[in-house]
Amino acid sequence: HAADAHRTDLMTITRHVLNEQSKHPESKGDFTILLSHIVLGCKFVCSAVNKAGLAKLIGLAGETNVQGEEQKKLDVLSNEVFVKALISSGRTCVLVSEEDEEATFVDPSLRGKYCVVFDPLDGSSNIDCGVSIGTIFGIYMVKDKDNVSLDDVLQPGKHMVAAGYCMYGSSCTLVLSTGNGVNGFTLDPSLGEFILTHPDIKIPKRGKLYSVNEGNAKNWDTPTAKFVEKCKFPEDGSSPKSLRYIGSMVADVHRTLLYGGIFLYPADKKSPNGKLRVLYEVFPMSFLMEQAGGQAFTGEQRALDLVPTKIHQRSPVFLGSYDDVEEIVALYAAEE
Ligand code: AHG
Ligand code: MN
Ligand code: MN
Ligand code: MN
Numbered sequence: 001h002a003a004d005a006h007r008t009d010l011m012t013i014t015r016h017v018l019n020e021q022s023k024h025p026e027s028k029g030d031f032t033i034l035l036s037h038i039v040l041g042c043k044f045v046c047s048a049v050n051k052a053g054l055a056k057l058i059g060l061a062g063e064t065n066v067q068g069e070e071q072k073k074l075d076v077l078s079n080e081v082f083v084k085a086l087i088s089s090g091r092t093c094v095l096v097s098e099e100d101e102e103a104t105f106v107d108p109s110l111r112g113k114y115c116v117v118f119d120p121l122d123g124s125s126n127i128d129c130g131v132s133i134g135t136i137f138g139i140y141m142v143k144d145k146d147n148v149s150l151d152d153v154l155q156p157g158k159h160m161v162a163a164g165y166c167m168y169g170s171s172c173t174l175v176l177s178t179g180n181g182v183n184g185f186t187l188d189p190s191l192g193e194f195i196l197t198h199p200d201i202k203i204p205k206r207g208k209l210y211s212v213n214e215g216n217a218k219n220w221d222t223p224t225a226k227f228v229e230k231c232k233f234p235e236d237g238s239s240p241k242s243l244r245y246i247g248s249m250v251a252d253v254h255r256t257l258l259y260g261g262i263f264l265y266p267a268d269k270k271s272p273n274g275k276l277r278v279l280y281e282v283f284p285m286s287f288l289m290e291q292a293g294g295q296a297f298t299g300e301q302r303a304l305d306l307v308p309t310k311i312h313q314r315s316p317v318f319l320g321s322y323d324d325v326e327e328i329v330a331l332y333a334a335e336e
Contacts, residue, residue, distance in 0.1 A: 010191075071124075095117075119136040133251075136280055137280070160283060162176065162179065173186050175201070183201065201257060205293070205321055209259060224328075266318070275314060282298075282317045295326075
């Protein structure tokens, strides 16, 4: 009977997206096919991450990426898996990866109408100690399939048609929005399927947690410093916020989305644009936060309004519970 329906009504991510796409009569299943290839990539990386320690997949790959970071073996493997899966879907035309200096323009014979920007493995510094890591992706529609250029991926985040992340932690959780709210799916390894476990995620309006690398405090600007001070020494007599910082954006954002609070990677004197990359870290997480009723701010504007000019461009970001981010917006406005 109804109470047990959820045990047998296996809502897989594919069925869920097909249901959503059925609301768009013009869609011919291309997005569902693209998503199924992203899901395949996530399943592969999840399996590789889970046996990394055993399969000698930890440690350095001996190369350095365009970010100036030493690539880990899993960074390289994950990147190859996603590039191959996305190209073989036949539904993509431009790819931007954190691990590739240049954008990939898909051969016309395999070209589709979607542009995918992605961080194949986020939180690489946490791989060797087994702390949660993830994959982040954002999807744009190409402007003109017969005339593809970098402009197709240098679009503001508000033009994304979908965004999501997969977190490889105690369970493998994929969080996705196609513009109608946010849903979370958990991989059932025995079925090899992502099952809907977190329908219609909404972030609490205000939270009790803040998430930032306090080690950069010496170099913060005044509004950021004032905000963090208020978290620790609230002036309105409320209790101080707790600090939770994992160092993997996917894990820090996932906790913020479910529990509420604020995640911030501010600018500082050393890195005036902060550390996080606009296309495949700031935009997808900002898209999800807005879809879940939260907001995302760069210190100057709504994060999704930012128009990138370079594919690996960075931006400061403050994202999470609506009311918490409002406080940062007010502090930066007072600074002007
Ligand atoms: P990546 O591993 O994809 O390069 O991203 C790492 C990012 C992000 O995951 C995290 O929020 C941030 O780096 C942590 O930076 P700090 O170690 O400077 O705090
Ligand atoms: Mn990196
Ligand atoms: Mn990252
Ligand atoms: Mn990465």
